[in-house]
Structures are given as structure tokens and as C-alpha cells.
Amino acid sequence: MEFLVSRTFYARGQTGQQLLLGAYSAMNRQIAKGKIQMFSRHEMVELVKVDGKARGIIARNLITGELERHSAHAVVIASGGYGNVFFLSTNAMGSNTTAAWKIHRNGAFFANPCYTQIHPTCIPRSGEHQSKLTLMSESLRNDGRIWVPKNLEDAEKIRSKTIKPTELKEEDRDYYLERRYPAFGNLVPRDVASRAAKERCDAGYGVNSTGEAVYLDFSAAIERYGKEKALVSGIKQPSVEKIIELGEEVVEQKYGNLFQMYEKIVAENPYKTPMMIYPAVHYTMGGVWVDYNLMTTIPGCYCIGEANFSDHGANRLGASALMQGLADGYFVLPYTIGDFLANDIRTGPISTDLKEFEIAEKNVSDTIDKLMSIKGDKPVDYFHKRLGKVMWEFAGMARNKEGLEHAISEIKTIRKEFWENVRIPGDKDEMNTELEKAGRVADFLELGELFAKDGLERSESRGRTF
């Protein structure tokens, strides 16, 4: 008898979304009670420290461009991870490092910046226009066999669409994970699967027009499930068509929504032709260093969720990012922040007229003026994409000394060019999406260098780092 325990409770493939909506509704309740205020379309652009303690922030109103001063007895950063330093990732487009990076620049330690989780099962990019990547569930590797053509000529023919993958004979396919790791096969750890896919594609065996994709083939699973189904349904000597029909039903029950999502994006039917996958950046385990109370090295400044470095080490296991979001916000911070606030019980309100606020606001407005005055001839995305390519090639899944040193010098060059040649149209005192992006990319250009330096410090292979 088998006892199966679900490691994770899933909610129809929208677990994270539903947790977010749950947290949002709990927040709405507090807003309704007048306990908290929400400032949507605002961005934190600087931390304000008074006598060494975090006492407030400078925020930019993204509709009017006005800079606002907000004071408090403590500051909590919950701004998520920095996977978008790679330009392409599974993160939302707005995800950035700015809030975390600002507190780092104000003295908060940063830990393990190079710890990045790269997922092997994402939908490959289709061309230069690609803006973000979509994660397919890891569970697909349970039933899919990963392969590329054995011969370079066949790979070339598949890329130019002169032959179809289904026309390639079994002996002309290279099930490289099964070949290299016979004991684990397609279920090797994520980092191994990711590196192997990139290695095969770099060697010229990639199967889509960009050359950056491998096949994840369900035909063997469809046949196997079909035969089992025929057997239990008492169908004697089923035809091949019947087996496939029954097998596809089983696969649909298991992965129907994922197959549908894939078909929407790629416009190919993954039941009939193998799915294409490629690794993509999904999560950053590194972040702002915090103690067990989730306080950074700046007194009164806390950092929670993906923005901090805690909980995951060099790897991250399924659903543990959601766990961290809930644990930090619901179970840890409400009990630890009081310890700091207790000593400030007699402090009284913090005035935003203090010179510290004035100086911080001046710094921000000087930086904005500087960005606006460059008036160069390249859009922000040009620099972000260049940074992303350097990060992916030299600081991504497999790193070495030469590559990382090259990355550091490249990032410095891109950063220099950015500050000399970025073009931001429009004005600073209105909604200006290019100015928003420019501020974030400026921070990514600094973080990227720290990331590569961290990689250089490590000679070991650990978790995601090789």
C-alpha cells in the first residue's frame, strides 16, 4: 500500500495569485478601519535615516512626478526579488530592485546576490521582441522526455522548418538527460537540467528559430497511459489510434491547463508535436541581509519576503517562496517589530521637516534631473537588454573566473554608456514610464556588478551555483 502526502496544497494553478488576493483583502479590511493608508502608483526612491535609525522614505508619485516625504518609527521593505536584472525572467515587468538597493546603499548589508534560481521548464523566447518568459510547471518533467536531434544537420533542418520533429526517427534523437544520467533520467535536479539544456543549445542543437529550445516530448507517456487505460477499460487489442486517444485523455486530465496555456502562447498543439522548453530566471534567493527578527543592519529597517536573503540558502524548493511571504508577513514580523518599537514608545511623531528628509529629497531630485538632462540617443530598454545578455551568458547557470571578470568590466562599460547616452523623453513632473524604468535600470546596473563579484568569490558548486 502506498501513502502519498502532498508536499504542497495547490489551488488550481493559481496558488500564489489567490494568496496575493487574500493578503490584499486583509489589507483592504485594515484600510476600511482607518488603520493603514495605501499609496498606489507610488515608488519608494530613497530611505531616510535619522540618528542612524530608519525613520522614513522619499516616494515619487508616479502620476504627478511629485516627491513626497513619509516619516515613521520603522521602515519595512517588501519589494520582491531582482530577477529582472537578467532582463528576461518569469518576474512581472514591474519587479525591480530599487527599494532593496536603496537601503543597501544606505548601509544595509546584501547577502548572496548571485544565488539565482533558474527553472528548466519555461516557454522559450521567440525573438528579439521578447519581453518576459512564462514558467510551465516543473511537474511536466514527470511525464515528458527531453531531447534534441543527434545530428547538427537535423537540428538545422528543424530550425528552418524543413522537417518536423515528429518525422525524426528514434535513433536520430538524443535524449541527453537519459544518456548522461541513466539513474535519474529526465528527473535530474533543476540546475542540472537547466545547464544541460543550455550546453546542448550552445553546441548548436537548439530546435526553435532562436536556437534556444529543447523538446519535452509526451508521446511516450501518451502511449504508456493509453495502453494502461485500454487494459483497465477491458479494450482488447486496441488500435494505435485508440491508444493515443486514451493516452491523450489521461495527459489532459493531468496537465490540461498547462497544455492550453502553451498552445495559446506558441500556437502549437503539444499533444501532437513535442513541447519546446528552455531555462529561465525565476527567483532570487539572495537579497538584503536580515537577522532572525527580519531587521537589516540598519536599526528600524526591516526587509521581508523575496527581497531579503533568508530561508532559502543556495537553492529554493517548490512553494517555499509563498511560504516565506506568509511566514515573514503574518507570523514573524508582527511579533518581532514590537521589540524595536517598544524603545521608541516615547519618541513622538517624526517630523518630515528634519534636514535628513531635506537632504534625501534633494539627492533624489538631483538624480532625476541628471537622468533627464542626459538626452542621449538610446532608450532605457537598450541598456537593460544588454545588461541582461551579459548576466545570462557570464553570470547565469554556469560561471567561471574569466567569464565573471569579463561580466564585471562589461557591466561597468554599459553603466558608463547608460549615464552618458540614455534618452528619456517627456518631463519629470508627469507620468513618465521611461523615467521610472531608467531609475530601476540604473540600480540593476549597480546590482549586476555586485552579483558578478559575489560569483567570483565562490569557487564551490552549491545549489544553483556552479
Add this chain to the structure above:
Amino acid sequence: MDLTLKVWRQKNSQAKGKMETYPISDISEDSSFLEMMDVLNGNLINSGKEPVAFDHDCREGICGMCSMYINGQAHGPMRGTTTCQLHMRSFRDGETIYIEPWRSGSMPVIKDLVVDRSAFDRIQQAGGFVSVNTSGNTQDANAVPIPKVNADKAFDAAACIGCAACVATCKNSSAMLFVAAKVSQYSYLPQGEVEAKDRVVNMVNQMDKEGFGNCTNTGACEVECPKGISLEYIARMNREYVSATISSEKK
């Protein structure tokens, strides 16, 4: 693909807006609609013009930000998708595409294609929650048994991403599908049942205060909803509202 784009440009909420025409060429049919907009913005910046402001974030159909009215349809011609999930292969080479913001008096344009959806925030603040503290001592969710059919119905409603395609597509600018989804999500579950009467009354009142129109059962919202929220929830909300206003103990 080569296309002609007619895009709504409006400097801010006070300014008068108008449609501008932009030709665009060499668009891959594999790119998403928003990636096509990225290419347009790159071209505009390179030629010294201001890019088109549009809301977007997750680009995988769950954040509800990409509020574009494309060729007279919320989120464009495909059903069950947001704009970011729409790909250029849904259009013909040489086609003229009209791109506008959501149009509703309760959701004014902030800039170009960006609209102010804070009315939805305020409706949810009026009652879109369960009055349970979240500071770590909540009871186990599985301690209260819930019939599977109720859990499923609550979940179908909870799939709403608050994108407001229902409002944009409704001739009355009604937000009933959205409010009904949020009301039902909680009232189907025992945890939200105790305050169900107050919730429906408060949320409907706030919806009216925000100036959204009424429902005349044309069903356009259900067709355009990227998450397939059913019109049945509106009927359910109306029943709840009537019953709450008749039977409430409160004055």
C-alpha cells in the same frame, strides 16, 4: 507583419485626447500584443517622440493591468485572454488596429491608455474581506468542512483579477460582474457568511457611489471576462442584496 496603429493619446486627465496614427513594420506574429507596443515605443523614442503610456505588469494574464480596448473589444478579439496573452498572429498583415483605453466615467484616463481603477479598490474596502485577523493565529483552514460544490463556486468567483473589462465593455458602464464575483467569493464560504448581509449592501452602495451603471442583462461582460466569470453571479448578488435589505436587523 506591417500594420497601421491608431492609438489614443492624452497627455493627462485634464487634457483633451485624440487618436494618432502610427505605421509599424516587421512585427513578428509570435510577439504578444504588448511586445508589439514595446516595439512601437522603441520606435517613438528613437524618433524623439514620447512613448505611449500603458499599464502592464505580469504579462501572463493574472495581474489585470493591461487595459486596452482593441478594435472595439476589451482585450482584443480573442476570448478568455488579457491583452498580454493576445498574440499578433490574431491579426492580418496590413491591418489597421484601433487601440483605446477603457472608457468609463468612473475610471478616468490618467494618461494615454492608462486609466484610474481605484474605484475598484474602494469597493473592495467597503466589504471585500472576511473579518479575521491575519497575525499568525488563525485556525486551520480545513477545520471547517465546506461542501465541494460551494468551494468550487467560491473559487470560480475568486478567479476575478479586477481588470475591469466588464465595465469597459458594458454599455451602461456597470461593475456588477466584478462586484458580484467579489461578493460571492466570500458568501459561499462559512468564514465569510456571518457578515454576508452587510457585505453585499456596503459593496453595492459603494459601487453606486462610484457612479457605475446598472445591469440590463446584455451579458457582454461575461463574454469579455478573461477569467470566464459567469453572469449567474450577478443574479446571485441581486438575490442576496434583496434578501439582505429586507431582513437586515440594522437600520
